[in-house]
Amino acid sequence: MGQTTSQDCGNPDWDNALHRARGHAPFLARALDRQPELTELLAAGDGEAALAWARTQGQHSDVEIALRRERLALAAAVAVGDLAGAFPLSRVVAELTGFADRALDRAIHAAIAERCDAGNAAGFIALALGKQGAGELNYSSDIDPIFLYDRERLPRRASDDPGEAAQRYARKIVNLLSANTDDGYALRVDLRLRPASEISPLSVPVGTAMKHYQGQALAWERAAFTRARAAAGDIAAGEDFLAAIRPFVWRSQLDFGAIEEIRTLTQRIRDSHEGPPTPGPGFDLKRGRGGIREIEFYAQTHQLIHGGRDTSLRVRGTRGALDALAASGCISAENAAVLGDSYDRLRQLEHRLQMVHDRQTHSLPDGEALDNVAQLDGLADGAALVAELTELTAHTARIYDELIAAPEPSPAPVAQASDLAQQLGALGFEEPEALAERIETWSDGRQPSIRSPQAVAAWKRLRPALLEAIAASDDPLRAITRWERILESVPSAITTFRLLVARPHLIDRLVAALTLAPVLSDELARKPELLDTLLDRGARELPGSIPDLAARMHGAAMRDDYEALLDAIRVVTGEIRFALGIQLIEGLADPLDIASALSRTAEAALRLATQGTIAEFVAKHGRVPGSELVVLGLGRLGGGALTHASDLDIVYLFTGDFAAKSDGPRPLGATVYYNRLASRVSAALSVPTAQGALYEVDTRLRPQGSQGPLAVSCEAFGKYQREAAWTWEHMALARARVLFGSDAARRELEGVLTDVLHAPRDKAVLREAVLAMRAEMARHKHPGGPVDAKLLRGGLVDCEFLVHYLQLKGVTADGIPLGENVPEALDPDLAVAIKGLVTAGLLPDDIAAPYDLMSRMLVAGRLLAPDGREPPAGGARALARACRCETYEGLLQAFSAARQRIAQAWKQILGTDILDSEQEAR
Numbered sequence: 001m002g003q004t005t006s007q008d009c010g011n012p013d014w015d016n017a018l019h020r021a022r023g024h025a026p027f028l029a030r031a032l033d034r035q036p037e038l039t040e041l042l043a044a045g046d047g048e049a050a051l052a053w054a055r056t057q058g059q060h061s062d063v064e065i066a067l068r069r070e071r072l073a074l075a076a077a078v079a080v081g082d083l084a085g086a087f088p089l090s091r092v093v094a095e096l097t098g099f100a101d102r103a104l105d106r107a108i109h110a111a112i113a114e115r116c117d118a119g120n121a122a123g124f125i126a127l128a129l130g131k132q133g134a135g136e137l138n139y140s141s142d143i144d145p146i147f148l149y150d151r152e153r154l155p156r157r158a159s160d161d162p163g164e165a166a167q168r169y170a171r172k173i174v175n176l177l178s179a180n181t182d183d184g185y186a187l188r189v190d191l192r193l194r195p196a197s198e199i200s201p202l203s204v205p206v207g208t209a210m211k212h213y214q215g216q217a218l219a220w221e222r223a224a225f226t227r228a229r230a231a232a233g234d235i236a237a238g239e240d241f242l243a244a245i246r247p248f249v250w251r252s253q254l255d256f257g258a259i260e261e262i263r264t265l266t267q268r269i270r271d272s273h274e275g276p277p278t279p280g281p282g283f284d285l286k287r288g289r290g291g292i293r294e295i296e297f298y299a300q301t302h303q304l305i306h307g308g309r310d311t312s313l314r315v316r317g318t319r320g321a322l323d324a325l326a327a328s329g330c331i332s333a334e335n336a337a338v339l340g341d342s343y344d345r346l347r348q349l350e351h352r353l354q355m356v357h358d359r360q361t362h363s364l365p366d367g368e369a370l371d372n373v374a375q376l377d378g379l380a381d382g383a384a385l386v387a388e389l390t391e392l393t394a395h396t397a398r399i400y401d402e403l404i405a406a407p408e409p410s411p412a413p414v415a416q417a418s419d420l421a422q423q424l425g426a427l428g429f430e431e432p433e434a435l436a437e438r439i440e441t442w443s444d445g446r447q448p449s450i451r452s453p454q455a456v457a458a459w460k461r462l463r464p465a466l467l468e469a470i471a472a473s474d475d476p477l478r479a480i481t482r483w484e485r486i487l488e489s490v491p492s493a494i495t496t497f498r499l500l501v502a503r504p505h506l507i508d509r510l511v512a513a514l515t516l517a518p519v520l521s522d523e524l525a526r527k528p529e530l531l532d533t534l535l536d537r538g539a540r541e542l543p544g545s546i547p548d549l550a551a552r553m554h555g556a557a558m559r560d561d562y563e564a565l566l567d568a569i570r571v572v573t574g575e576i577r578f579a580l581g582i583q584l585i586e587g588l589a590d591p592l593d594i595a596s597a598l599s600r601t602a603e604a605a606l607r608l609a610t611q612g613t614i615a616e617f618v619a620k621h622g623r624v625p626g627s628e629l630v631v632l633g634l635g636r637l638g639g640g641a642l643t644h645a646s647d648l649d650i651v652y653l654f655t656g657d658f659a660a661k662s663d664g665p666r667p668l669g670a671t672v673y674y675n676r677l678a679s680r681v682s683a684a685l686s687v688p689t690a691q692g693a694l695y696e697v698d699t700r701l702r703p704q705g706s707q708g709p710l711a712v713s714c715e716a717f718g719k720y721q722r723e724a725a726w727t728w729e730h731m732a733l734a735r736a737r738v739l740f741g742s743d744a745a746r747r748e749l750e751g752v753l754t755d756v757l758h759a760p761r762d763k764a765v766l767r768e769a770v771l772a773m774r775a776e777m778a779r780h781k782h783p784g785g786p787v788d789a790k791l792l793r794g795g796l797v798d799c800e801f802l803v804h805y806l807q808l809k810g811v812t813a814d815g816i817p818l819g820e821n822v823p824e825a826l827d828p829d830l831a832v833a834i835k836g837l838v839t840a841g842l843l844p845d846d847i848a849a850p851y852d853l854m855s856r857m858l859v860a861g862r863l864l865a866p867d868g869r870e871p872p873a874g875g876a877r878a879l880a881r882a883c884r885c886e887t888y889e890g891l892l893q894a895f896s897a898a899r900q901r902i903a904q905a906w907k908q909i910l911g912t913d914i915l916d917s918e919q920e921a922r
Contacts, residue, residue: 014045017084024376027358031076038073047086050077051095058102063110064176067103068183074099075139079355082348083376089344090319092351093136100132100143103177103186105232111172115165116157123153124169125206125238128231129193129224134316136347140354140361142190146228147173147203150237163201170202188360193224206241213245223300225249226307227316250308266297266404279389281366285350290393292350292362294400295343299325301403306330309532311555318343335399342396349385352377364389423464427471435480439463442487449493458497466500469507473515474874482514485525496528506534512585516875517863519644520581523574526692530578539579540588542597549576549604565612566684569605570691576601581644581863587881591859592831592852598642603739605694606631606648609684610740617677622664624673627656630714630749631681631740634701638735638828641855643862647696648685651736652678652711655745674711682710701732714745718752722759727769730756731804735828757826758810758819767910770805774798787879787895788868789857793914794899796854798906799847803833805910806842813841831855847905850898856883857895 018039021028032039041050054077058070078095081087087095108121130144131137149166156165170191177187191197195204195212213221226249230238275282277289286292299321307313310328315321319340326336352373353361364370370382379385420439424432443450443459450459470479487493500506510531513520524530533539543549549572557568580597583589589597610631635649636642654674661667668676682697700706703720712720721733736753738746774797783791790796807826810818818825818840825836834851837843860882865871871879876888885891903915 012045012047012081012084012086014042014047014080014084014086017080018043020083020376020378021080021355024372025079025355025357028076028079028355031072032080035073035076038076042077042080045084045086047077047081047084050081053077058106063106064179064181064186065183067106067177067186068181071099071103071186072184075358079139079351082351083378089347093131093138093347096137096139096141097132097135100137100187101128101231104128104143104145104173107173107176107186108169108233110176111169112155114172115168116155116160118155120155121233122155123150123237124155124166124203124233125149125230125235125241126232127238127242128229129227131227132231133227133229134318135229136317136319138347138354138360139351140188140358142188142360143177144190144193145231146194146209147191148206148209148238148241149203150206150234153234153237163205166203166205167201174202193221206237209241210244213248217248222249222304223297226300226303226314226321229316250314251304266294266400269293275363279364279386279393281364281370283364283389284362285346285353285364285389286362288393290342290395290397290400292343292346295322295339295346295396298322298339298400298403302330338395339399342392345388345392349373349377349389424467424471427468429471429476435477438480439467442484447487449487449490452494455494455497458494458501461501462497465504465507466511469511470514473511474872475515479511479514482521482525486528489525490528493528496531499531503534506531509534509582509586512874512878513582515872516585516878517581518866519863520578520585523578527574530575533575533579534582539582542580542583542589542593543576543601546600546604546607549601550608553604553608562612562616563689566609566689567691569608570689570694573601573605573694574692577644584860584863584882585878587878591856591882592641595636595641595643595855595859598644598646599637599640602637602642602646602648602695603633606633606650606685607740610681613681613684614677617680618664620664621666621668621673622662624654624656624660624662624670627654627660627670627674628742628745629654629674629677629681629711629740630738630745632749633737633739634732634735635698636735637739638737640737640829641831641859643859645862645866647698649698649701650682650739651699651702651717652681653714653717653749654711655714655741655748658713658716670713671709671711675709678711701729714749714752717749718755721752721756725756727766727808728773730808731770731773731801733757734804734807734826734833735830737828754819757807758817761808761810763809766805766808770801771910771912774801784867785865785869786892787857787861787865787870789854789861789895791868792899794901794903794906796851796858798914799851799854799902800830802843802902802906802909803830803837806837807833842909844905844908846901850901853883853894853898857891 018032022032032042038050038053041053051074054070054073057073058066060066060069074095078087078092082089082092104126105121108124108126112118112121112124125148127133127146127148128143129146131141132143132145137143147166147170149162149169151162154162154166156162160168174189174191178185178189191202194200194202195209195217200208213225225242225245228242228249230236230242269287275284275288279288284291296318299318302325303313303315303321306325306328310330312328313321313324313330315324322331322336322340322343325331326333350362353364355376356373364382364386365373367382370385374380374382374385377385379388421432421436424435424439429435441447443456450456466483470476470483473479486496490496500510510524513524515521553569553572554565555568556572557564577598580589580594580601584591584594610629614629630653632638632651632653633649634651636646637648637650652674654670656670658670660670662670662673678699682699685695686693686697699710702708702710703712703717703725721729733753733756738749741749777797778793781791783795788795807818812818812821818836822836822840824832825840825842827833827836831848831851834843834848838845838847857879860879861868864875864879864882870876880886880888880891883891883894885894899915903913906912906914
């Protein structure tokens with residue numbers, strides 16, 4: 001794009017750059033004449049030395065003089081390096097921004113020191129917005145700071161009112177930077193981006209600004225703050241302020257309303273812009289169609305839509321933002337490349353315009369002046385420049401117009417319900433007349449979420465596609481009812497409508513969630529914002545490690561307090577569970593991987609909730625010296641393979657002396673201490689907050705069950721397991737895993753578990769106990785339907801009993817202890833344990849495949865076939881796909897064969913028939 005520069009060739013041409021600077025840029029010519037030492041360095045091709053020399057010009061004791069001399073030297077050095085091809089655009093804008101930051105900070109300190117002799121700027125904040133905030137300042141750009149001050153911390157004379165002192169400092173800072181002297185100016189300063197600039201003082205109290213952004217700010221201010229940065233003064237306080245208003249900038253829900261806001265703002269700019277609409281004399285590189293601002297708006301709009309949920313998009317620079325948006329899949333890589341390259345070129349040409357006379361201009365001149373700018377850039381003449389810009393802006397304008405294209409006209413209001421009834425009838429709905437009347441009530445004012453004209457218009461645009469997708473589903477009327485519940489649960493549905501209109505591919509995914517998986521549709525009805533997760537890049541990927549998940553949950557907390565932490569855990573966990581459910585019903589991930597991901601998510605939530613609860617508890621009661629809480633997971637949680645319907649099977653233990661006391665202001669004995677703490681951890685995991693419920697916690701596997709204390713010492717736990725526990729309790733321990741506790745506590749408890757599981761047992765007594773327990777369970781827990789992979793005989797329960805029996809027997813086929821020869825046979829993950837038992841010669845080689853099939857059926861069935869019931873046609877297809885079968889009939893055949901294989905192994909090992917009738921076998 002444009003001329004071939006020496007930069008492109010990797011061989012800077014300093015002589016040519018100096019020649020063009022002197023011949024076509026009077027400002028640069030004067031700057032070079034005034035600074036012969038700098039000119040000599042540039043002529044020698046030593047750009048780094050030239051920049052270093054420029055910085056030394058700011059060492060004058062008079063701040064006003066120092067800043068102007070440094071600015072002049074830097075402008076000349078950077079400009080010639082740019083023209084020579086030695087400094088890429090990123091380096092150019094970084095150098096200019098760095099100077100602006102230094103100058104602003106120095107001016108702040110000078111203004112304060114002049115008044116009160118303070119050596120710091122505590123309590124005075126300068127936030128950089130615009131191009132300074134983005135780190136991409138122009139040659140002749142304004143800076144757009146916002147000055148804030150803390151009334152309690154601001155340095156001032158004892159007799160000064162904080163507000164008056166802050167305004168005095170602000171005026172002095174502006175004068176130090178922007179006043180024209182014999183040495184020129186340092187920076188132009190524009191303070192109009194401050195809150196309520198028409199009525200507010202130059203420097204605004206922190207509290208006043210906070211209230212403004214939390215409740216009164218306008219749409220454009222959100223876009224401006226995507227590039228905000230604490231640049232000078234009390235930077236730490238500035239960063240704290242930006243963190244506090246982060247929810248204002250980055251909304252937790254996908255915000256497709258941002259498109260409407262940017263569309264309106266763009267139209268206002270285009271209407272007020274008097275220059276020509278296409279490149280030529282008078283065309284504005286910044287405000288013109290396809291120009292710099294539209295590329296910036298394009299990036300910022302997508303950041304505002306998605307950045308509340310994807311922190312990788314919170315990038316200040318425009319080029320960096322485009323790259324991040326492409327990497328996240330929010331925009332195409334092609335659009336990102338076109339806009340990014342165009343942005344760089346437009347900024348380069350903008351700099352050429354400003355180099356000529358050091359003026360803040362963005363408009364192309366005419367006649368010889370246009371030729372002059374083109375030749376400064378290295379082009380032949382103005383015609384070549386216009387031709388390049390015409391092609392460039394046409395491409396960028398097309399992409400931008402696709403984003404803000406005027407919405408399609410709303411369909412004309414349906415005159416009568418009979419018209420809609422005809423449409424519904426054509427789609428195959430039953431009783432279309434009654435259904436049409438029902439649907440019409442949604443937008444006649446009786447449905448609070450669709451009362452505004454904008455919401456009604458958005459609903460009318462969405463309705464045809466949504467009803468068509470619902471009509472094609474397994475259960476259209478159920479989908480209608482569940483959709484209605486979503487409408488009833490939100491104060492305004494306009495964002496949801498806009499999301500679905502903007503991303504029509506989500507409609508089929510929504511309808512699948514409404515009809516195929518009751519668990520997901522119920523969650524949507526309670527929290528419609530979960531629809532946002534469908535657009536997240538992570539919604540189609542498995543979540544990461546437990547530490548990564550815990551960090552994500554912690555980072556989602558809107559405040560630094562316990563209640564906010566519990567809300568954040570619930571929000572993130574709900575999003576992940578919902579996203580995993582969508583992956584499952586769409587066949588995007590193996591149900592075995594889904595089960596592992598659900599377990600990691602639960603462990604992260606448990607870990608974070610336990611840490612937060614302990615911190616709260618310690619503040620009141622202190623700690624028990626030499627002691628700590630340990631959380632043991634059992635069942636599917638211990639095995640690392642949860643389903644969407646799983647409870648958390650937990651046992652609370654504690655180390656140390658049960659007779660000890662805590663050291664806090666309200667001390668408690670160890671047993672009381674840990675029982676209360678355990679109760680609060682359970683509440684943190686299970687009690688609903690403003691963000692809903694999290695998990696059901698089941699603690700009945702603790703010693704003595706529901707009759708025993710909630711938490712016992714590790715010593716008491718070991719004694720109980722060795723002396724009083726039943727066989728079924730030892731079987732449960734085979735899937736036990738320490739989920740929370742220090743390394744030392746883990747080792748202590750794992751030693752207890754090893755002792756219990758490796759204890760010698762009478763094999764005949766063990767066999768009879770296992771058979772009796774399974775028979776008792778079969779009498780009281782009956783299969784729910786034909787795909788109940790858990791309770792049907794030959795299913796997962798039988799497989800688990802078989803595995804635990806062999807684990808408790810504790811020896812290989814050769815009589816060698818399992819723990820010594822094949823330790824993986826004792827792994828709490830049953831899939832790993834089965835492979836270990838195969839290696840040990842205790843299970844047949846082909847037993848793993850039936851177990852995996854039925855595990856997939858269980859995980860997928862919890863969503864698609866609750867309780868093992870026959871799913872509808874669409875659910876049956878999804879269940880088969882999840883279980884790696886081509887058809888539902890093929891799944892049933894594979895399931896029957898798997899049960900037969902488990903039954904054969906059961907008979908071979910335990911000597912009884914569990915498929916004792918042909919009907920049950922089927």
